Amino acid sequence: MKIGNLDIEISNREKMFFPEQKYTKGDLIDYYEKIADVILPHIESRPLTMIRFPDGINGKKFYQKDAPDYFPDWIEKKQVKNQDDTTTNYVICNDKASLVYLANQACITPHIWLSKKDKLNFPDRMIFDLDPADKDFSKVKWAAVTLKKLLQDQLSLPAFLMTTGSKGLHIVVPLKREKSFDEVRHFAQQISVYLENKNPDDLTTAIRKNKRGDKIYLDVARNAFAQTTVAPYAVRPLNGAPVATPLDWNELEKQDLHSQSYTIQNIFKRLGSKKDPWRKIEDAAVSMDKAFRKFNEIKDVGQD
Structure with missing residues (x-):
């Protein structure tokens, strides 16, 4: 070729x-x-x-x-x-x-x-992996909207959505390359625990599968040096050749949407009628500092 x-x-x-x-x-x-x-x-x-x-x-x-x-x-x-x-x-x-x-x-x-070759220790992405315990994708959609409301509406953090092509959804926050992986993961973990405490029947941060029940697992472990995530538009090794696909948030309203909705067969039809929702993700990168201060205020109010 x-x-x-x-x-x-x-x-x-x-x-x-x-x-x-x-x-x-x-x-x-x-x-x-x-x-x-x-x-x-x-x-x-x-x-x-x-x-x-x-x-x-x-x-x-x-x-x-x-x-x-x-x-x-x-x-x-x-x-x-x-x-x-x-x-x-x-x-x-x-x-x-x-x-x-x-x-x-x-x-x-x-x-x-989640970082680039010139600043390997400073990620430009914070990622939340919403991992379902069962095949009820409506739970994953609800968890994604719940997380988005905190990230975007309350903390003013840009939140980008993607089907994984496997079971769940990824939510990615583009960041300026100022914080270490440890700092980013710590913040992501705090956000996840906060949401778990707010929604104890539906969300969990339990690492062990036998502790999760039928809850959605908020996985932030990928926010670490040398950890990886599936690339947008990568093919998954599953029947049907599903593709990890960036979405607009309003697409969660589609009743038939699931994590393997897009495949190597239909992804180009989609891209022929709709631009890549992540095409400007780099331009949306923000500093974490202001969001961290806002989060501490929200958290403190919740503890009063």
Whole structure:
């Protein structure tokens, strides 16, 4: 496949990756080539973890952080020092050729850091993962609106919404790169505990699954150095090839909306009639300080 001035050798296009739908590896590669202009602004400059499925979604998978030696020189890498003094050479996917190359390596789902290569310790995203205990998606929708009311309406924080393509929803707050991961995670945890205390029958921050019951789990653990999240518009390794899809908030009102509503089959029809709701997410980045002060006021009032 020729992309720009690069020739990328494509192998095993006919290998079945999603047997139920008869989607092949070639279909996956074609998807990422076609979606490149939309997905790249969301993943460029970020260290990337590959989740690879050489034999499709029913075969063995493996997580790969280190770029193999055989990866071409034109793919950008970022060497990151780990806590144990080893280093990991992460892929930085900044162009269509790199994205197609990763798809040819059977990377069905790229996962990305919440920080960029030039300020790895300072995230530009705070993320809340709303994880349901059952298949009742109406609970997840309610939890998302509840969290949005606190973030956006009370704390004046921009809140961006996305289906995960798996079970739940992600809510992402774009941040100016001023605070460490520990500070961001601490704030996200405080927000989650506050909402849990307000809605003890519906929300939980319990890490252990057997403590959650049928409540929505507010997961903020991804707000940490070297942790990753599914990239917007990434394909999930599930039947139907669902796609993690940014939404406008009013789309939660659709009765038939669920976390796997959008797939490699219908995402382009959507994008043909609607612009990417996250296209200006970078411009919306805010400082956390004012929101933190507001939150402490709200919290103190609630304790009186």
